Amino acid sequence: MAANSSALKPEDRPPLGTPRPVDVHVGARLRQRRTLLGMSQEKLGEAVGLTFQQIQKYERGANRIGASRLYQLSNVLDVSVSYFFEEMPGEVQKTRGDYAMASRAEEIEVVQAGDPMARRETLELVRAYYRIEDPKVRKRVFELTKSIANAAGVDGGADLDLDD
Structure with a gap:
């Protein structure tokens, strides 16, 4: 099997524990929808069988949300799964192989923090x-x-x- 030419070398990967920009964006959209509905992290966690701490980690992008969990969250929050990926900043879309350096994740958080709708x-x-x-x-x-x-x-x- 041929090596994947787009694969990152270990030295190009961000340090362990660094949130990926896509996960930060999905988490921000999760928080935005939950807040818009007036739902607490605790209530959302109960609805999907998680603790509020896990919901916090999802919202920060510290933990990735799996496909089945994202589908479950979309049903509880009454949105399509695609909602979580809408309005994704260009910086996130351009990240190579879903990896980005820590500064890239911080840039995205700053962009989202500057967005009054967020x-x-x-x-x-x-x-x-x-x-x-x-x-x-x-x-x-x-x-x-x-x-x-x-x-x-x-x-x-x-x-x-x-x-x-």
Whole structure:
């Protein structure tokens, strides 16, 4: 059997215990969806037969999520398996052989941390917004938020159309 030309040499592999960028991304998407649903790590763990500590490790990318577990999580979180791989930064897609140096994994965490849609605060705000049942009140909250952002000199999304 011929050697795989794309295989990495041991010296090119990251140190043991370094999360792979794909695992960090999948974990971040897991955390994002869980938070958006208002589910605790403990509740998610119970739903799939794991401890909250294991869910924490998945979310950090410290432990890889196997295919059957990913399928199970997608069912509990009511998303397709592909959801976990969506919006993957180009840096992750370009990693050679699924290995990346520690600095690469840290870069991805910084990119995700800079993404306001990945922040817990944003997810909680969206959840709270959609818990407002009255569409008129919800629209007023939206307009108030835009007004405050505009007063602060930020583009408040004037082009957004809020039709329920």
